Amino acid sequence: MVNAHRKRPSLGQVQAAWVLMLPFLAVYGLFLVYPFFRGIWISLHDWNLLAVAFNPEAKEFVGVDNYVRVMWGRNIVWGPLASPVLQAAGIFGLGLAILLRRMNQVSRSTAIAIGLAALLLLVLPGFHPGEGGRWYDRRFWPTVGNTLVFVALTVPGVTITALILAAALARETRAMAVLRTLFFLSQVLSVTVVTLIWQIMFSPRQGLIANVTQLFGGTPINWLTDEQFAMAAIVIATIWWSLGIAMILFLAGLQDISKDLYEAAALDHATGARAFWHITLPNLQRTITLVIILQIILHFQVFGQSHLMTQGGPNDETQVLVRYIYQTAFRDSELGRASAMAVFLFVIMGAFSTLQFLAGREKD
Amino acid sequence: MALRGYAWLVVALSIPAFVWLVPTIWMVSLSFQPNEVLARTTSSTALGLVPVPFTAQNYADLFAFGQTPWWFMNSVIVALGMTLGVLAVSTTAGYALARLDFPYKGPIAVLCLIGLMVPEQAVFIPLYTMFADFGWHNSYHALILPRMAVPIGVFLMMQFFRAIPKDIEEAARLDGVGWLQIFWYVMLPLARPAMMTLAILTFLYAWNDYLWPLVSAQQREYFTITLGLASIQSNFAQSEGLGRVMASGVIASLPVVLLFLIFQRYVVQAMTAGGSKG
Numbered sequence: 211m212v213n214a215h216r217k218r219p220s221l222g223q224v225q226a227a228w229v230l231m232l233p234f235l236a237v238y239g240l241f242l243v244y245p246f247f248r249g250i251w252i253s254l255h256d257w258n259l260l261a262v263a264f265n266p267e268a269k270e271f272v273g274v275d276n277y278v279r280v281m282w283g284r285n286i287v288w289g290p291l292a293s294p295v296l297q298a299a300g301i302f303g304l305g306l307a308i309l310l311r312r313m314n315q316v317s318r319s320t321a322i323a324i325g326l327a328a329l330l331l332l333v334l335p336g337f338h339p340g341e342g343g344r345w346y347d348r349r350f351w352p353t354v355g356n357t358l359v360f361v362a363l364t365v366p367g368v369t370i371t372a373l374i375l376a377a378a379l380a381r382e383t384r385a386m387a388v389l390r391t392l393f394f395l396s397q398v399l400s401v402t403v404v405t406l407i408w409q410i411m412f413s414p415r416q417g418l419i420a421n422v423t424q425l426f427g428g429t430p431i432n433w434l435t436d437e438q439f440a441m442a443a444i445v446i447a448t449i450w451w452s453l454g455i456a457m458i459l460f461l462a463g464l465q466d467i468s469k470d471l472y473e474a475a476a477l478d479h480a481t482g483a484r485a486f487w488h489i490t491l492p493n494l495q496r497t498i499t500l501v502i503i504l505q506i507i508l509h510f511q512v513f514g515q516s517h518l519m520t521q522g523g524p525n526d527e528t529q530v531l532v533r534y535i536y537q538t539a540f541r542d543s544e545l546g547r548a549s550a551m552a553v554f555l556f557v558i559m560g561a562f563s564t565l566q567f568l569a570g571r572e573k574d
Numbered sequence: 575m576a577l578r579g580y581a582w583l584v585v586a587l588s589i590p591a592f593v594w595l596v597p598t599i600w601m602v603s604l605s606f607q608p609n610e611v612l613a614r615t616t617s618s619t620a621l622g623l624v625p626v627p628f629t630a631q632n633y634a635d636l637f638a639f640g641q642t643p644w645w646f647m648n649s650v651i652v653a654l655g656m657t658l659g660v661l662a663v664s665t666t667a668g669y670a671l672a673r674l675d676f677p678y679k680g681p682i683a684v685l686c687l688i689g690l691m692v693p694e695q696a697v698f699i700p701l702y703t704m705f706a707d708f709g710w711h712n713s714y715h716a717l718i719l720p721r722m723a724v725p726i727g728v729f730l731m732m733q734f735f736r737a738i739p740k741d742i743e744e745a746a747r748l749d750g751v752g753w754l755q756i757f758w759y760v761m762l763p764l765a766r767p768a769m770m771t772l773a774i775l776t777f778l779y780a781w782n783d784y785l786w787p788l789v790s791a792q793q794r795e796y797f798t799i800t801l802g803l804a805s806i807q808s809n810f811a812q813s814e815g816l817g818r819v820m821a822s823g824v825i826a827s828l829p830v831v832l833l834f835l836i837f838q839r840y841v842v843q844a845m846t847a848g849g850s851k852g
Contacts, residue, residue: 226753227676234667234728235682241701241723242689248700263706378587385584391838392591396598398830398841400782402803406823407597409807410604410616416816418600421617450597458842511695514784518804532695532785539699540789549699556696563691 253277253549260543269546276550280350285343293335300335303328319569320499326561349526349534350551356441357530360512363445365505368456369498371449376460377486390461397454401514408447409434409519434520440528444515452508456501463497464490496569503566507559531555599623605632605824609815616816632821641794642822645802650829652717652798653780659722660776661769668731669757673743686725694720694785702789712793720786721779727772730847734768735761767840774837775844781830799826 221229253276261268290297307325310316316324339345375393379386396404412433414420420430433443467490475485491498513532516522522529522537531551539548604612606625609632611618619626636642670676671683701720702711710716738761746756762769787801797805803826806819834841 221752221754223674223753224676226757227670227674227679229754230666230670230674230757231676231682234663234725237663237719237723238686238689238725241720242692242697242725243685245697245700245704246692248704249697252700252703259703262703375587375590378583381580383580389584389587389591391835392595394842395831395834396594397845398778398782398834399598399827400800400803400830401784402800402807403601403823403827406803406807406819407601410816410820411597411600416612416616418596418616418621421621425621450594453594455845458846462846507693511693513695514804518807535695535699536785536789539702545699545703552696552699556692559693559696560691 249549249552252545253553255546257546257549258543259539259545262545272546276546277553279346280547280550281347281554283339283343283345283347285340286337286345287340287343288336289338290336292338296335297332300328300330300332303331317495317499317569319565320495323499323503323562323565347547349529352526353529353531353534356526356528357510357512359441360445360448360516360528360530361506361509363441364448364452364509364512365502367445367449368453368505369502372453372456372501373460373494373498375453376457376464377490379457380461380464390457393457394454396451399451401451402518404447404451405515405518408443408450411447412443412519435524437524437527440520440524444512444519444528447519448509448512448515452505456505459497459501459504460494463494467493499569500566503562503569507562507566510558510562511555596623601820601823605817605820606630607817609817612816629817632815632817633825635818636821636825640818640822641797641802642799642825644795645797645799646825648714648796649781649799649826651714653777655714655718656721656780657773657776659718660724660727661773663722664727664731664772665762665765665769666757667728669735669761671728672732672735673740673761674753686728689723689725690729698786698789701786705790711790712796714796716790717787717796717798718780721776721783726847727776730772730775731765731768734765738764770837770840771844771847774833774840775847777833778830778841778844802826 254271254273256270256272256275258268303324307321307328310324311318311321345351379390379393410416411418412420414430414432417430417433419433423430431439433439471489471493472481472485475481475489480488511532512530513536516528516530516533517536520528522533532555535548535551535555538544538551542548600623603623603625604616606628607618607622608627608629611627616622667686671679671686697720705711705716742760742764743756746760751759781798782800783798784800784804787798788804791797791801794802794805799822803822806822
């Protein structure tokens with residue numbers, strides 16, 4: 211027996227490869243590839259969660275109706291002045307992208323990213339219901355808008371704070387290592403711990419912020435239920451939570467910048483802020499691009515902060531896309547419509563992932 | 575002069591670092607204060623940042639009543655199960671893609687790369703219906719399996735195996751050692767640091783994941799601690815008392831914080847890898 215076992219010919223390379231690939235391919239196919247296509251398929255049906263659970267035949271093929279119901283309306287027209295501020299920002303962004311690229315200030319993928327975002331800003335807000343028209347789903351576009359506002363506040367907040375901290379903390383000393391640890395610590399907490407802490411931080415009666423405000427004789431703000439402050443509150447909590455990764459990526463990027471550059475600059479009396487502006491920033495371009503794209507992908511998928519801290523309120527002010535998908539699917543049981551929105555989410559995420567991939571490959 | 579500048583920098587950075595830490599300190603401090611006091615005021619001593627009056631009753635209560643210890647165990651089971659599962663499928667597939675030649679290898683690698691772009695939020699609805707069809711919801715495997723399909727681990731391991739010199743393998747091949755044996759006895763021991771990074775990345779993800787447990791585990795017996803904490807925070811003041819909810823938060827954070835403090839280098843590596851590649 212022992213002999214026979216020893217003499218068994220070992221597997222050829224191809225067979226060995228398939229044996230090693232099979233476990234992953236099985237879970238990958240079953241729990242990622244198949245669900246992905248099934249999601250698209252569900253989005254083409256009238257599919258009520260409860261009805262189909264009782265009777266698998268209770269779904270009806272409706273083609274792209276779900277997409278129309280979510281994103282379109284009656285009598286929708288396009289006008290260049292429907293949302294002048296956003297569209298002006300779009301034109302400005304488009305010009306900026308072309309200008310920066312001409313001056314060779316930014317990499318190609320950064321220019322494409324800015325340009326693409328600007329173009330969408332120019333085109334999308336132009337659609338609006340004409341006379342007597344209305345959106346079929348009044349909440350969808352405002353929800354997308356809130357998500358974009360959240361991203362537009364969080365991403366620069368995280369990026370700028372993390373960049374300054376990383377530049378200050380990039381020294382190999384014990385004290386700096388401790389400080390880095392302190393800033394990074396909140397990053398490992400779960401979203402539910404973060405929301406637990408910040409719900410009470412922001413509480414007008416019990417919150418630390420309210421207590422500090424009162425100490426200085428101010429009136430506590432009801433952060434989470436005030437339309438003016440609710441979005442700011444979840445942005446603050448998110449910046450506090452997710453600063454760590456950005457800071458660590460910047461620190462890694464800073465290590466790649468040659469010390470000689472700083473020494474040469476020091477001879478020209480460029481230290482501190484000037485060195486940061488003239489050496490750190492230009493040499494960190496690629497990392498900055500990556501961090502920004504990464505943050506956009508991450509924060510566009512915001513869910514827990516909105517779901518737990520403000521429940522999307524007040525008055526839908528902090529309702530975000532993933533929470534709307536979740537509610538449409540599991541509160542309203544409308545899987546078809548929810549899946550159409552999930553496909554919309556995927557298309558946007560896919561665009562940014564492609565950019566991230568290209569930016570990651572680009573060498574400067 | 576240079577040293578003085580440095581000392582000033584440390585002092586100047588200590589202030590924002592402390593501010594950054596305040597919310598966490600406050601959670602810990604509140605968890606050690608009596609609920610009767612917290613019902614009146616959360617700023618007894620030093621704005622509540624120091625737990626005076628002090629009590630450990632919240633923790634005692636937590637283990638005596640309530641489901642927190644149970645949820646904690648669920649999280650341990652799910653996180654360890656997911657970590658082992660991800661390691662198993664990622665090391666094997668990563669090695670095959672990095673070092674072995676087989677038909678359709680290129681297309682398969684591309685297919686995996688595309689999978690990195692699919693966010694959890696884009697597949698959680700179809701996954702929900704599939705698991706419902708199988709009758710799998712409210713089980714540990716329902717919480718574990720979907721993450722095993724995420725190809726990030728395969729890419730981390732593939733990159734690692736690619737960087738190992740080929741001579742080691744070739745020497746073993748000349749001695750007539752089979753491919754699977756080479757993988758098991760030669761490559762896996764070499765891959766320990768990469769496996770550690772992947773294990774920590776997966777463990778953190780498993781411990782902190784919220785959306786999928788929220789839709790899959792509807793029975794409280796199958797809540798993870800992250801999900802359980804969400805379920806008690808909406809009406810914390812009335813039901814359990816602020817101190818006890820905060821104690822739950824501390825317990826829920828303890829494993830990941832300890833993991834971070836002990837394996838800081840790996841955690842940073844893991845989050846960087848996870849962050850920059852999906």
